[in-house]
Amino acid sequence: MPSLKEKTFTILLVEDNGGDVEMFLRTVEDELPRREDEDVELVIAARAEGGLKILQERRIDLVISDVRLPGMSGIELLQRIQAMDRRIPVIMVSWVDTVDIAVEAMRCGAFDYITKPFEKLDLAARIHRAMRISEILYRYEPDRRTEAPPVADFVGVSPAFQNVLAMIEAAAQVHSTALIIGETGTGKELIARAIHERSEQRNGPFQVVDCTTFTEGTADSELFGHVRGAFTGAVADKLGLIEHGVGGTVFLDEIGDLPLALQTKLLRVLEVGEVRAVGSVQSKKVSARFIAATNQELTEKVKRNEFRKDLFFRLNVMAIRVPPLRERTEDIPLIARHFIARYTKEFGKYVDNLHPSAVTELVAYPWPGNVRELRNVIERAVMLCKGDRISRNDVLGLLQFTDPGQGLQEDYLSLPYAKAKEKVLEEFSRRYIKAKLDHHQGNVTHAANEAGLPRSYFHEIMRRYLKDRDEV
Known part of the structure; x- marks a missing residue:
């Protein structure tokens, strides 16, 4: 009886470990979703050199390669494939879970990077995604x-x-x-x-x-x-x-x-x-x-x-x-200036830029709310700014309660409600009072007036939360 399949999707697997090859075969057979008219063929090469030969002889829709291979490395194979035909997605796999190798693979053009040992469901999902991307890349020049x-x-x-x-x-x-x-x-x-x-x-x-x-x-x-x-x-x-x-x-x-x-x-x-x-x-x-x-x-x-x-x-x-924004910190100054331009026009104010020290604070902050939080901070900073550029103190008074890198959010979420509330309130009070004092060069009277608090009460908050006056 003739096959009902109309299209064969060909995957080249470059892998010298027999156990991993078996794992790929089982995943493709048992877990990989496919259309009714679609068949999947897995072609195997134990070395990069053999994989290149196959690529020269027939059409390959997707390549999956180990990073470490005998002879030519998987990274070099990736570079050769990119030079031959950029439309072929390449998934790199490795036992080594290091940022350096993953970054190198992605910079060289890898579609995805997977760390061994594999979860069959996750592996099937990644292969399926690469298959669909391959179809798109071949269809649209x-x-x-x-x-x-x-x-x-x-x-x-x-x-x-x-x-x-x-x-x-x-x-x-x-x-x-x-x-x-x-x-x-x-x-x-x-x-x-x-x-x-x-x-x-x-x-x-x-x-x-x-x-x-x-x-x-x-x-x-x-x-x-x-x-x-x-x-x-x-x-x-x-x-x-x-x-x-x-x-x-x-x-x-x-x-x-x-x-x-x-x-x-x-x-x-x-x-x-x-x-x-x-x-x-x-x-x-x-x-x-x-x-x-x-x-x-x-x-x-x-x-x-x-x-x-x-x-x-x-x-x-x-x-x-x-x-997340914390993983692309080089974009933070650009995004901040983009929102400054928007809100200066909206509020009819002249705020030209950010002070370099303000940029330092923005880049160091972890931004749990990502771009939405940055937008809100810049909107308020432009609204409250009294000069022609946003200062470090303008920024510090608007960031959330945590000092960068201290992980306060994770800490308080593990505490009982009363303790968590106390910890967050303490950190907020400390940052708020310090920012007001910094803004007024340590003048307590002026800081208290801007905060809308009696000087005696402002001083009491200082005494309670700024135990080390060097913080002022």
Whole structure:
């Protein structure tokens, strides 16, 4: 009987360890999701030289290579592949979990870096993502892309930032689902909007679906709509949020919080493009681009059976990992100046720049709230600034309670409520009083007046929290 498969996706594995080869084979066979018309072939070479020969003889869609190989190293193989055809994604693997090797691999053009031993589910997810990226890179030549406008409030020069911009452009070229992963405040919705504005759906709606707001009993109706008489109070037909995004993009924000029952129904929408309103016996076809975002590790939720494995793979076609601000500190001064320009215009003030000492404080701060927190700090700094540039004291008075690097947040979260509150209040009082005194060169009367406190009470707070007067 002839095979029903129409496409064969070929993966070249360059690995000299037999046990690891077996692990890859089992993962591809047991865990790797694929389309009904898709077959996956795994070609194996024990040395980089053999891998290069295979690359010259046939089309390879994806390369997975160990870093340490007999003869030519995996890094050199990566560089050779980049020189031959940049459209081939390369995943580098190693037993060595060091930042230096990972950074070198990524700088040389690696698509991903995986540390042994492998988690089969995680390995399958990474291979699946690389497969879908490979298809996109082969389908769309770089010179077909047009110059796109900059992403609003998304500023930077770091390699991590440039990688996100490249992923935005790649995601905009196709209709595939995308998953944006990043901490709170990193700009996941901005990225989703940028993809929408660069895509074929740009003239359609951008419908935001906040998955954290659904309550039991109303979730189905909110997402899929309902017909008249479906339940008490349903006096008229109502379109769901997904239908409001037809012809455009549906942005599923914080998808990790979506209840399991809705995950099953959402999967059907993604798979067959149909929705069924509550109370209806008919399904309706919908055409929209879906982009999801999360601040959680969905692979961990899959392991705990809190998130559907098939939905995860369906969403994870194009994964965009947004680095936290603390991992791209070289971008902080640029972002800060971007917001200064915005708020000086908005407030009608003249604030020209940041004092170098203020830049030092901003770069040293860990930014748990990421770009959103930096934006809020700069907005308040511009509002309160009395000169033509923001000073160190202007910044210190607005940062959160922690000294950079002391890890206070992690400390107080492990304490009982009363103790945690006391610790946070103490640190806030110390920083606040110190910042006021610094601003007024140690003049207690002026500092107390600006704080709106009686001088005697201000002095008592000083005595209690600034035990070492050298802090003043």
